[in-house]
Amino acid sequence: MKPSLRIxxxxxxxxxxxxSAPGMAxxxxxxxxxxxxxxxxxxNIPPEExxxxxxxxxxWWNASHTYTHNTKNLSIDARPGGxxxxxxxxxxxxxxxxxxxxxxxxxxxxxxxxxxxxxxxLSGSMSWDFIPQKPAGNSPTLSKLVLTYSVGGYMLGxxxxxxxxxxxxxxxxxxxxxxxxxxxxxD
Numbered sequence: 001m002k003p004s005l006r007i008x009x010x011x012x013x014x015x016x017x018x019x020s021a022p023g024m025a026x027x028x029x030x031x032x033x034x035x036x037x038x039x040x041x042x043x044n045i046p047p048e049e050x051x052x053x054x055x056x057x058x059x060w061w062n063a064s065h066t067y068t069h070n071t072k073n074l075s076i077d078a079r080p081g082g083x084x085x086x087x088x089x090x091x092x093x094x095x096x097x098x099x100x101x102x103x104x105x106x107x108x109x110x111x112x113x114x115x116x117x118x119x120x121x122l123s124g125s126m127s128w129d130f131i132p133q134k135p136a137g138n139s140p141t142l143s144k145l146v147l148t149y150s151v152g153g154y155m156l157g158x159x160x161x162x163x164x165x166x167x168x169x170x171x172x173x174x175x176x177x178x179x180x181x182x183x184x185x186x187d
Contacts, residue, residue: 034152
C-alpha cells in the first residue's frame with residue numbers, strides 16, 4: 001500500500017473509531033491551540049503488574065489502530081529515549097511516541113502525536129500514572145490507572161472535532177487494557 005493511501009486509511013479508521021467506541025472518560029479541555037483527554041480505570045492487579053502489562057502493548061492494543069493491522073509489530077521500549085514503535089514487515093516503521101519518563105510500577109510518560117495527528121503541526125504528552133489502591137483487610141494492593149493526553153499546536157480546522165475522536169479511540173484502548181488486566185481477555 002502506498003504511504004499516502006495508508007495515511008488516508010489510518011485517518012479514516014481513526015475517525016470511524018470515534019463513532020463506535022464507548023466513551024469512558026472525558027475531554028477535559030478544548031481550545032484553539034489544543035486539547036486534553038483523561039481516563040481513569042480501576043485495575044484488579046498491583047501497579048507493578050499493571051505497568052508491565054502496559055509495556056506489553058501488543059497484547060491489548062487494537063490492531064485496527066495500527067498501520068500494519070498487526071499488534072505483533074508494536075513495542076514500547078520503556079526507558080528514557082525509548083520508542084513506542086511499530087515495525088513494518090518489510091523494513092521501516094512508525095515512531096508513535098517517545099518515552100520521556102519511565103518509573104516501573106508508578107508512571108510512564110511519552111511524547112508525540114498519535115496516528116493521523118502526526119500529519120499536523122502538533123506535539124503531545126501522554127502520561128500513564130498507576131496509583132496503588134489498598135482494599136480493606138488483607139487483600140492485595142490493586143491499582144487505579146489515570147491516563148492523560150495533552151495535544152497542542154496547529155491543526156487546520158481546529159481541535160473541536162478531533163478531541164472527541166481521540167478520546168473515543170483512547171477509551172477503546174483503555175477498555176481493552178482494563179479487560180485484559182481484570183479478566184485475562186481484551187474483549
